[in-house]
Amino acid sequence: MECGNIVIRKIVNSDIASVQHFLLGQLQDLFSQDGQNAITDDVWGLAKLYIEPVRNQMWAAFSPEGTVIGTIAICEYNDRIAVLKGRYPGKTTAEIGRCYIEKALRRQGIGSRLLKEVEAFGYEKEYEIIYLHTHRFLPGGFHFWEKQGFGIVVEEQGDAQIVHMEKSVASK
Template sequence: MTTPVLLREVPAHAISSACEYVMTARAHLFPILDATVMPADLANFAQVYGPGSQGRFLLATQADEIIGAIGYLPYDHRFAQLDYRGLKTVEVVRLYVSPGHRGQGLARRLYEALKALAQADQVQVLYLHTHPFLPGAIEFWHKQGFVTVDTEDDPVWRTTHMHLRMAGVR
């Protein structure tokens, strides 16, 4: 019998494990980035994703091992070509699934659980960006209902901006 996969928000005692998991996955996916520098959202995890914050972060675990992660945080309007003023917009971040658990629908399950939290939080727009060099990423998000709203010309990153307008949220 296979041990079930559990999806849950990150309890305070698991923050360091969650950050370690994300940093390891990030280093694998983005070897060009400095793996010694922790991004601000992770460095301030409790303030960004913890109780009372406007962010959410989920882990997928199996037999107490982290095998996937996803989160969202308030969109910070850093891309001038995107205008979400007046809309409650969050940025979906840090979707990772461990290699041995890919192809089993776990990324979709993580996203659906996060989307349900966004609906409960009255989020109007889910925004994210991804890159063509991440295998299957753009196609995955299109299958979840996201539409591409911009692709940057940068020859290395070709950042692809996508969003989903939440139905039934005013």
């Protein structure tokens, strides 16, 4: 599939079922360990979290046939992560999440195109920092974000291999 034939756009209510299906498949594939139900709350509330709030958004990449092949989301960071408590002042930091690309289509520029949408949106909404966390065990995840200019803030030890990263968008 040519990257140029892929359509990237903000999701709307009529996309929710297909985006949920895609996300649940990605989560099952990448996080197939026990106890992962807790990480799907936002998947079931896509409209409430990513469509309705004006400072949050989700994009999807669609194949020429209309199948979801990638996603990315941005939302206002809510100081929920213990190791980062107090680091980010209210309203100035956004969090990237749900960035997944269909396995067979990774490393073809789709993730970079999705990230450009997020960065433009973040700049437009006057966020100063974009935060994300990834896991070292995810295929290509950490290296992708590093290549996109994100720097490590905190790296947690343990089985989850969580790496917290950030990038400035204020100077875009």
